[in-house]
Amino acid sequence: MTAFDAHLTALFACRACPNVLGEPVTGPVRDARIMLIGQAPGPREVVDKRPFAFTAGTRMFAWFRDALGISEDEFRRRVYIAAVIRCFPGRDEKSGGDRVPSVAEIANCSGHLDREIVILRPSLVIAVGTLAAAQILGVSQLKDIVGVVHRATRAGITFDAVVLPHPSGRSTWTNKKENAALLAKSLELIKERWHLGVRS
Ligand code: SF4
Numbered sequence: 001m002t003a004f005d006a007h008l009t010a011l012f013a014c015r016a017c018p019n020v021l022g023e024p025v026t027g028p029v030r031d032a033r034i035m036l037i038g039q040a041p042g043p044r045e046v047v048d049k050r051p052f053a054f055t056a057g058t059r060m061f062a063w064f065r066d067a068l069g070i071s072e073d074e075f076r077r078r079v080y081i082a083a084v085i086r087c088f089p090g091r092d093e094k095s096g097g098d099r100v101p102s103v104a105e106i107a108n109c110s111g112h113l114d115r116e117i118v119i120l121r122p123s124l125v126i127a128v129g130t131l132a133a134a135q136i137l138g139v140s141q142l143k144d145i146v147g148v149v150h151r152a153t154r155a156g157i158t159f160d161a162v163v164l165p166h167p168s169g170r171s172t173w174t175n176k177k178e179n180a181a182l183l184a185k186s187l188e189l190i191k192e193r194w195h196l197g198v199r200s
Contacts, residue, residue: 003119003192004028004030004119006149007091007096007112007115007116007147008026008028010025010112011026011112013159014075014109014112014149016075016108016109017085017087017104017105017108017109018075019088019089019090019105019164020085020088020089020090020105021043021046021088021089021090022028022041022043022046022085022087022088022102023046023053023087024076024086024087025041025045025046025049025050025081025083025087025088025149026050026051026082026083026086027050027051027080027081027082028080029075029077029078029079029080031080031199032078032080032120032122032197033078033120033121033122033123033124033196034078034079034080034122034124034125034126034193034194034196034197035080035082035117035122035124035125035126036080036081036117036125036126036128036129036164037081037082037083037113037125037126037127037129037132037135037136037167038051038052038080038081038082038084038087038128038129038132038156039083039085039100039101039128039129040082040083040084040085040086040087040089040098040101041083041086041088041090041097042054042056042088046087046088050081051081051083052081052163052183053109055079055168056166056167056168056169057167057168058080058166059169060128060167061075062085062095063082063164063167063183063187064187064190067184067187067188067190067191068187068190068191068194069171077125078197080116080120082112082113082116082120083132084101084106084109084110084113084131084132084135085101085105085106085108085109086109086112087105089101089102089105089165093200094162095170097168097170099130104156105127106131106135110135112156113135113154114154114155115155117118117155117157117159118152118156118157121157121159122157122159123159123160123193123197124159124160124161124162124193124196124197125159125160125161125162125195126161126162126163126164126190127161127162127163127164128163128164128165128167129165129166129168130142130146130166132163132195133145133163135154136150136154136161136163137150137152137161137163138150142163142165142179142182143179143182144178145163146163146164146165146182146183146185146186147181147182147183147185147189148185149162149193150162150163150190152166160193160196162186162189162190162193163184163186164183164186167181170172171200174175
């Protein structure tokens with residue numbers, strides 16, 4: 001069994017977090033050199049068994065289509081779609097949205113992310129949202145980290161990292177003109193590095 005297959009077996013069998021719902025979800029691409037890290041799957045993703053399967057995905061893949069000229073299908077074929085945690089955290093009663101993963105859940109799941117980075121040795125990591133950015137850069141103030149390329153290291157592997165705001169409909173960050181400009185810059189940086197996704 002390859003390291004990649006062993007990883008997927010371990011990930012799909014993981015039940016380390018007692019308060020999450022459903023089975024782990026990931027978007028595996030065996031030879032990917034580009035990884036995208038989201039926050040956590042929602043209920044639709046658990047049913048569809050693939051990340052970004054609902055409204056946030058529709059918005060995010062529209063960004064890639066418009067800025068990079070890349071369809072959702074091609075993106076899913078080329079990019080390993082990971083997440084800060086791989087199981088649906090459940091609903092947050094107060095906000096009505098999905099519950100933010102706990103510190104313990106993020107810690108439990110970080111080993112899966114580390115293993116993927118070691119196996120894939122990505123050239124580019126796209127961190128989507130503040131939690132993903134914190135996992136890669138250690139900071140999460142979007143205005144300071146969107147629109148620039150970072151050199152980051154995790155699990156002993158160094159790569160370029162570009163941050164996007166979370167595409168959830170609940171996020172209003174891109175409504176401000178200056179933030180929309182930062183998003184456009186991040187997408188341009190990804191476009192410039194899209195060729196890195198082809199393994200030589
Ligand atoms: S969130 Fe991650 S660590 Fe927790 S049960 Fe799911 S796969 Fe395992």
